[in-house]
Amino acid sequence: MGLFNKIKNMFKGYSEEETIVEEQPTETVEEEENDSEQFTDVVDEKEIDNEQSTEVVEEISLKEKKPKKKGLFHKKEKQEEEKKSVKIYEKGLTKSREGFVSKLANLTNKYAKVTDEYFEELEEILIMADIGVNTVMEFMDRLRDRVRRENITDPSELKEIIVDELFIIYVNDEVLSNKIQFREDGPTIVLFVGVNGVGKTTTIAKIANKLKDEGKKVLMVGADTFRAGAVEQLKEWSNKVGTGFYGKEESDPASVVYDGIELAKKEDYDVVLIDTAGRLQNKVNLMKELEKINKVIESLVNKCDETLLVIDATTGQNGISQAKAFKEITNITGIVLTKLDGTAKGGIVLAIKESVGVPVKYIGLGETKDDLQVFDIEKYIYGLFKDMM
Ligand SMILES: Nc1nc2c(ncn2[C@@H]2O[C@H](COP(=O)(O)OP(=O)(O)OP(=O)(O)O)[C@@H](O)[C@H]2O)c(=O)[nH]1
Ligand SMILES: [Mg+2]
Helix, strand or coil: CCHHHHHHHHHHHHCCCCCCCCCCCCCCCHHHHHHHHCCCHHHHHHHHHHCCHHHHHHHHHHHHHCCHHHHHHHHHHHHHHHHHHHHHHHHHHHHHHHHHHHHHHHHHCCCCCCHHHHHHHHHHHHHHHCHHHHHHHHHHHHHHHHHHCCCCCHHHHHHHHHHHHHHHHHHHHCCCCCCCCCCCEEEEEEEEEECCCCCCCHHHHHHHHHHHHHHCCCEEEEECCCCCHHHHHHHHHHHHHHHHECCCCCCCCCHHHHHHHHHHHHHHCCEEEECCCCCCCCHHHHHHHHHHHHHHHHHHHHHCCCCEEEEHHHHCCHHHHHHHHHHHHCCCCEEECHHHHHHHHHHHHHHHHHHHCEEEEEEEEECCHHHEEECCCHHHHHHHHHHCC
């Protein structure tokens, strides 16, 4: 069975089901309400959801107390999480789906046969979706080749192959690891880099919230001492999310990192999330600053576990250029692609992997805390192409 059908079978039921518990019910409903307020402007909507799920919460809490059902409960809970996650992908990718994917669907209807014109139009649609010229060229070559080999003449047969080939380009025979690797012997250090306004600070808050939910003790470190107010902004987030914080305005970023990690070691934090400045007059200064920060980290805990580059998806090819520039100056281990909900060109996920060679680890699909998701190529493809499935 091709990938197209595999993904279709995996998720189709999820979105068609009518009653899905939107908010993961927990025992601490009130806390959830507070969280919603902190993360989103549409508090009312969230609160209504929470109210509606109160009964469910009690029911499930009771179930949880029965040890025999625990395994079952966890399975169900996991499934609900998955459903919720698929829905977030679907919702966050609406613009892209209505943009380039609907164009793809129209193309299939427009041509009765696969012709040169069909290929040309397809190529244009993919380039317009920010997939990146080189990726598109490689993709078109593979597609033309397959059409020839398999003697395909009907465009509707091609839609499945298009999805398959896009997936192949992304995966490219590699084992993709999206998870942050946590260490056992001390705090895991995650450095966030990226130009101004891409969503670094918000991403830290969202990831901190996720990790906290998983039971980790999280410290946010405000090392963006370049922009006035940046340290304070992160501190506010730490209060809202309920994590530890260390930061100092008007100090040397590397010394803030030093003190922050020392504190993390002393107080047994599991994870340290470090916010950095996106702009330091020029590239050389930025490189020197990051080098200095890395030296400090290495001196205290051997190495920085992850350096996540945050890119704003709405900036398109400009974001790709940023990724290339950052890759030259520091060792990027993963990309967080924010604001995917704000673009009709969701193809940028594929372009980044291809042109920068670094996996996308998280994607931002909106402004609430749940809208930051671990990147999952299958959910992503489903979110994009579900109307064609
Ligand atoms: N729609 C949407 N908005 C987002 C997303 N992620 C971040 N934002 C918004 O982007 C804006 C900038 O976010 P910040 O986290 O302050 O960005 P930053 O990179 O820390 O900015 P500087 O500190 O100025 O360099 C905020 O208004 C966020 O709410 C997302 O996934 N979707
Ligand atoms: Mg910031």
